[in-house]
Amino acid sequence: MDEARAALAAIPALAGYSGPLERLGGLTNMVYRAGNVCLRIPGKGTEEYINRANEAVAAREAAKAGVSPEVVYADPASGRMATRFIAGAETMSPEKFKARPGSPARAGEAFRKLHASGALFPFRFELFAMIDDYLKVLSTKDVALPAGYHDVVREAGTVRTALAAHAIPLAACHCDPLCENFLDTGERMWIVDWEYSGMNDPLWDLGDLSVEGRFDAVQDEELMRAYFGGEARPAERGRVVIYKAMCDLLWTLWGLIQLANNNPVDDFRAYADGRFARCKALMETKEFSRHLAAIRKG
Numbered sequence: 244m245d246e247a248r249a250a251l252a253a254i255p256a257l258a259g260y261s262g263p264l265e266r267l268g269g270l271t272n273m274v275y276r277a278g279n280v281c282l283r284i285p286g287k288g289t290e291e292y293i294n295r296a297n298e299a300v301a302a303r304e305a306a307k308a309g310v311s312p313e314v315v316y317a318d319p320a321s322g323r324m325a326t327r328f329i330a331g332a333e334t335m336s337p338e339k340f341k342a343r344p345g346s347p348a349r350a351g352e353a354f355r356k357l358h359a360s361g362a363l364f365p366f367r368f369e370l371f372a373m374i375d376d377y378l379k380v381l382s383t384k385d386v387a388l389p390a391g392y393h394d395v396v397r398e399a400g401t402v403r404t405a406l407a408a409h410a411i412p413l414a415a416c417h418c419d420p421l422c423e424n425f426l427d428t429g430e431r432m433w434i435v436d437w438e439y440s441g442m443n444d445p446l447w448d449l450g451d452l453s454v455e456g457r458f459d460a461v462q463d464e465e466l467m468r469a470y471f472g473g474e475a476r477p478a479e480r481g482r483v484v485i486y487k488a489m490c491d492l493l494w495t496l497w498g499l500i501q502l503a504n505n506n507p508v509d510d511f512r513a514y515a516d517g518r519f520a521r522c523k524a525l526m527e528t529k530e531f532s533r534h535l536a537a538i539r540k541g
Contacts, residue, residue: 244264244266246273246284247264247273247275247277247282247284248264250282250284250323251277251282253323254315254316254323254325256315256316256325257277257280257282257315257316257325260277260278260280262277262278263277264276264277267281267334268334268423269283269286269508270421270423270501270506270508270509271285271286271289271501271506271508272284272285272286272289273286276328277325278328279327279328279330280315280325280326280327280328281312281325281326281327281328281435282323282324282325283322283323283324283325283326284322284323285321285322285323286506287504287506288500288504288506289322289438290322291380291500292376292377292380292497292500293322293438293439294365294366295317295318295319295320295321295322296319296365297364297365297366297440297441298317298319298324298437298438298440299314299317299319299324300364300365301362301364301365301366301415301437301440301441302314302317302324302326302437303317304360304362304363304364304415305357305362305415305417305434305437305440306326307360307362308356308357308360308362308415309356309360310353310356310357310360310432310433310434311326311433311434311435311437312326312327312328312329312433312435313326313327314326315327326435329426329428329433331428332426332427332428332433333426333427333428333429334423334425334426335422335423335425335426335427335456336422336423337422337455337456337457339422339427340422340456340458340462341462343427343429345465346427346432347456347458347462347463347465347466347469348465348466348468348469349427349430349431349432349469350420350425350432350452350466350469351449351465351466351467351468351469351470352432352469352470353425353431353432353433353434354417354445354448354449354452354470355469355470355472357414357415357416357417357434358414358415358416358445358448359414360415362415363415363442364415364416364440364441364442365441366440366441366442367413367441367442367443368416368418368439368440368441368442368443368447369443370403370447370489370493371399371403373493374396374492374493374496377493377496377497377500378496380500381496381499381500381503384499384500384503385503386499386500386502386503388499389495389515389516389519389520391523392495392519395492395519395522395523395526396492398526399488399489399492399526401535402485402488402489402535405485405535405538405539406444406482406485406538408538408539408541409478409538409539409541410444411444411445411446411482413442413443413444413445414442414443414444414445415440415441415442416440416441416442416443416444416445416447416448417434417437417439417440417448418439418440418441418443418447418448418451419436419438419439419440419451420434420448420451420452420455421436421455422452422455422456424436444482444486446479446482446483446486447486447489447490449466449467449470449483449486450482450483450484450485450486450487450489450490451486451487451490452466453466453483453487454487454490454491454521463483467479467480467483477534477537477540478537478538478540478541480534480537481533481534481535481536481537481538482534482538484525484530484531484534485531485534485535485538487525488522488525488526488531489522491518491519491521491522491525492519492522494518495515495516495518495519495522496515498511498512498514498515498518499511499515501514502515
């Protein structure tokens with residue numbers, strides 16, 4: 244709390260705040276509510292793989308698009324950021340996405356609004372380049388990759404080829420749609436935390452949210468129908484499924500970086516191994532091959 248008070252005192256618009264502080268969630272950062280503002284203090288080691296200047300631009304652009312709270316303050320040097328608190332909103336979880344009627348649809352509508360906004364984010368979220376970058380970070384750490392990781396990356400080359408054969412226009416994407424990054428009022432879904440955002444294939448966001456939220460087939464259908472305004476085409480549905488595996492392939496490495504940085508909030512060895520096992524299991528299914536064929540067909 245002392246660090247949070249000091250951070251608030253250093254922000255001109257918030258320096259006079261002396262009210263209560265409430266610690267909120269966060270896997271890698273410390274987040275506090277201070278009245279009608281949320282203060283984010285970056286976690287240890289995040290500067291190795293997050294560009295805070297890019298994040299600040301994306302957060303402001305997402306706010307202009309109407310899907311994210313107003314940015315009150317952002318300092319790329321320290322990584323500290325303050326945004327407006329959304330009153331009456333529930334921080335989502337896999338359980339809440341199941342329990343709150345219409346929430347997958349509201350998430351789909353928020354994605355559609357973001358992706359269609361014309362916003363331009365500074366970073367290009369490129370899956371295989373990010374895998375290479377994370378592997379470089381891990382090469383300096385004393386952490387073992389899951390057995391067979393490089394073999395699966397090589398196998399994913401067929402995915403890369405299929406996606407490139409029928410590339411779709413890049414859009415401003417969140418790229419890290421953890422359930423906890425969604426705030427639901429029951430009428431509107433807000434999205435927060437733009438650390439990993441960038442210009443990307445927009446269907447990454449749908450596939451990744453489905454994985455993070457542990458969506459079932461009914462929830463997937465609700466998400467896609469809201470996003471596409473009706474039935475998804477086979478190639479569109481295929482991209483969503485393919486990205487379910489690819490996000491696990493990438494975030495496996497993210498988990499290992501957290502492990503190397505001694506992040507205490509989770510068992511990141513189990514997190515990384517679990518994500519990699521889920522990626523392999525999906526890639527070995529007939530369903531995966533069928534969706535890959537649909538993408539190749541276009």
